[in-house]
Amino acid sequence: MNRLRELRKSKGLTIEELxxxxxxxxxxxSSSAIQKYEQNKRNPKIETLERLADYFRVSVDYLRGIDPYKVYVYYSSYGNRTFLVIAKSKKQANKILSNELRFDPYYKLSDFEFTTYPVDEAMIEEL
Structure with a gap:
């Protein structure tokens, strides 16, 4: 969980402040738990990982060091509409799309096909 340390330091926070x-x-x-996460002496529960990822606005996989990218672009086409959603997870992309489509009964989220394109911070700024 060295990325946790990197993200914490990028915000200028001590372990106690985080x-x-x-x-x-x-x-x-607790601050001792965060310290153990950063030293790879302990693994956080998935719920804690999700909350940490939300706090730092990154994906869980990025936080865990599995993925080199912080967010994803989800591209979905349905009927005559195309959606490009920048999100940290497919779950978040579904939530964004469901808010967009909730007043249009023609579209169903189950009908969407998702293609994931990993992007880095520089690419996000261009979007």
Missing amino acids: SKELKSRGVNV
């Missing part, structure tokens, strides 16, 4: 910030958002993670 713990307090997370607790203020309803995520009960």
Whole structure:
């Protein structure tokens, strides 16, 4: 979880400050737990990983060091409409699309095909 350390430092936070910030958002993670995550001595629960990823606005896979990219672009076509969604996960992309389509009964999310294109920060800025 060295990316956790990188992300924390990029925000200029100490371990204690990150713990307090997370607790203020309803995520009960002690500073000692964060330190163990950063030292790879302990793995966070998936719920904690998701909340950390949300806080830093990155994907869980990026946070875990599996993926070199922070977000994904989901490209979906349905009927005569095309959607390009920038999201951290397919779940988040579905949520964005469902908000877009909730007033249009013609479209069903189950009908969408998703193609994932990994992007880095420079590419996001261009979008």
